Amino acid sequence: MSNAKIPPLPTYPESYWTGTTEELPSYPKLQSNIEADVVVVGGGISGITTAYILTKAGLRVVLLEAGRLLSGTTAHTTAKITAQHDLFYDELIRQEGVEKAGLYYNANLDALHFIRDTVQGLSIDCGFSAQDAYVYTNSDDYLKKLQNEMAAYEKLGIPGALVDRIPLNGIPAKAAVVMKDQAQFHPLLYLKALVRHIAEAGCQIFEHTTASKVQQGDPIKVVSMDNFEVSCKYAISCSHFPFYDGHGFFFARMHAERSYALGIRTDMEYPGGMYISAEEPKRSLRSATAADGKPILIVGGQSHKTGQGICTINHYETLQNYAAEHLGAQEITYRWSAQDLVTGDKIPYIGRITDSSDNIFIATGYKKWGMTSGTAAAMIISDLIQEKESRYADLFAPSRKLSAKTLKNLVVDNFDVAKHLIGGKLEMVHRKPEDLALDEGAVVSVHGKRAGAYRDKDGKLHIVDTTCTHMGCEVEWNDGERTWDCPCHGSRFTHTGEVKEGPAERPLKPLTL
Template sequence: MAKLPPLPTYPESYWLQSLNGLPAYTKLQHDTEADVAVIGGGISGITTAYLLAKEGLSVILLEAGKLLHGTTGHTTAKITAQHDLIYDELINQEGIEKASLYFQANQDALRFIERTVNQHAIDCSLLRQDAYVFTNSEDYIRKLEKEMTAYESIGIPAAYVDHIPLTSISSRAAIRMDDQAQFHPLRYLESLVRQITEAGGHLYEGTTAIDIEKGQLPTVRTADGHAVTCKHVAICSHFPFYDGFGFFFARMHAERSYALGVKSNIDYPGGMYISAEDPKRSIRSATAEDGSPLLIIGGQKHKTGQGICTINHYEALQEYAANQFKTEEILYRWSAQDLVTGDKLPYIGRITDADSKSNIYIATGYQKWGMTTGTAAAMIISDLIQEKENRYEELFSPSRSLSVKTLKNLVVDNFDVAKHLISGKLEMVHRKPDDLEPDEGAAVTLHGRRAGAYRDKEGKLYIVDTTCTHMGCEVEWNNGDRTWDCPCHGSRFSITGEVMEGPAERPLPLLSEQH
């Protein structure tokens, strides 16, 4: 086994660390109004606000935390329509016409990003790359052959090859999707943020939207008691904070995946790669802050709050990087959260009422491919708000009918939720807060009740209630990222109980904070 360079002590995203710094935006501290309220400061929300502000609409964007610090800041940043092995499944599930539309929507998004980069001369390392799905497993060769047949049916420019250019990885077969792309997503979106403000848009950070009062002029209510009255609301907050009786928490599940930014002495041949089989392995190149080559190696997906000790996922990637790429140094480690729908298609568009069309829109469920689908979502929602036709509206509609197979998948997901709800309540916890070492977290017993405790490196102890404020499941300690994660619907909380990921809107109560 190759020598393993140490992991960074704390998780840090390469994209965030290599950004020169976004301007800081204040909280919303007054009632206001606009044509459109956009909720969420990731790629979907920022692109939606950019498109609408550019058309002369007044736009207000609300972000609960800091712009670009959510999933968009923790991506692998591949701009591609090659979303693992999906097209054969889509043809069988939805038909060839809808599978073709899915490809075209993502290709449209790629072209939009490229046009926008060229228009504004954005220095974001945009680079056209071929994308490969590869396998070293005999069991997956047939699946690749079927996927290639699906590509040919749709007319996707591609080739079936018996090996990949990245020769440090053994491969028995692969599909190459031609002329895809990669970039630095935050440098790209930093430019769009500037364009929004120059067009008269307003952005607010630290402003959590908690409810919408429906009507001809809907009103967004914030946690601080302020209101944004508008004509349209675009919910691009990863997990929709407003359900509209769509029961989205029951129609998706949350997954976490992991990434390392490593220095390696291999001669990288170009291209973006993902393995067909599990555990997933995703590879692409980037450039470190000192100008040297960097590899971004990702994988290790699992349902949020479930599975093995989370630091083990980083360690699995650490071992893979050392064995396959002769890793010299690991500069970054980070993880991301993604939402997966029952039919693997995002929910994008109007939340429709029983008797009318709504002026409230959502974009969610990107299944780890948010650079293209998040951009496509912004293009679709922008068109719908401006009452323009969009040929992808029906494909991604949140109110679309679901197949029997999809409904079965959702039943399995919700049975899993019920199992974790019950097991969390029955768990016997024997550890006490005083048992914890520095930089250790765990479920503990406090005054006869389950609680969550973390002792930081300086010895300060934080104790929170572990009952998730969404639907009452018991959160679990994530030692890889030092967070409290809900195994039912994927809500995540900081060591002091603050909400980091929805659908929860309220923090975990902080029971104690001791030096």
């Protein structure tokens, strides 16, 4: 470690995107039964883009969001618009063959072009800029992997190069694979414009409306937690984790990962480009513009399975030290984290939820690349609803056949779930609620049983049952975000027990001393 001065972390997490976006207009809660052609559940990039395409096509669309629009994963991304999804194409060719790997690339390239054309067509001021994307390594062990990835680019006709350095001074790199002409933007400014457009075009938007189930039939009925119904011909779950499972057991076919990011100020001259390390721990870099017009860098990394990381504030501190040593960070203006879902074969689930369901669709499992994958999902599903041919439908189909290797990966993931399910029940807890300092949370013992407690900055104790309401695993305290996170399937709850991210639908039970 160098003697670089390490700037302090912000006390509370906030993403650069939310910190530099004026509040969106608010929308009402659903409080009556209504009808539509299409119901889209989820107010992130997938849901809003889907609503935009279908509203533009003349369909009557209802958009439901459980909280506030653009408050979920889309607000906590690094916002790279790229078909370069880490080192993936060599693996994908070996797993699925050249044809399917080519379809994956072209689906994401189409998404990039859609975003670019929409920005230009609607004159959206969202910092869209073309950038080359780099996967770099400083490890001899990864040089061969980069060579193999470049060979995959050549097989697929991807414009790129294998280079022996990156333009970014301060970051040690022995080689890199570059994918040309990718892009970056400010996702909330982009989507804010789309929301305004769909609202003006007649799309009905409801916030604070949690979709809880689907009643199949003609029409389909999407039912809210308050038992109001939206009758429709098509229902689409774009809610990060599907709110409706359709017996697809998606909670057992994906795992949740958290990652972390900082917004930093530095005097270092940034040469452009977007960067991600090939090896662990991941390091992701891109530029942005702060509210005062000055440049900042976004530094990301430190992935781990949700609820299974070390003391989570340590992940921020590791990035903090990295930013000071390698990037000359003078100030850290933002810190935030994101949650992403990863499928067994690393290909998102996009399309009809089952072969037998013609009218219910899902979009999930973007493995940290939601700007292109989420946009591609909107394009694919919109084509299917409009009865247009989609050459990508079979590749991303949620009901696709899984390889033996993928099934093995899922067995390992679910064994890990079982380990945490049992381990949480057997854990010995010695701390008491009265032991907690201000702004501290921990697993504690209440009446001899495991519980979760957080003492807020005003001294008030908030105590909850730590048994996740999804499948009964024991949640863990996330001190970096002040949330309760489930290590089994990634559900997250606020310090008072309210659901922050699914698959759980019900809050943690409150307890009293």
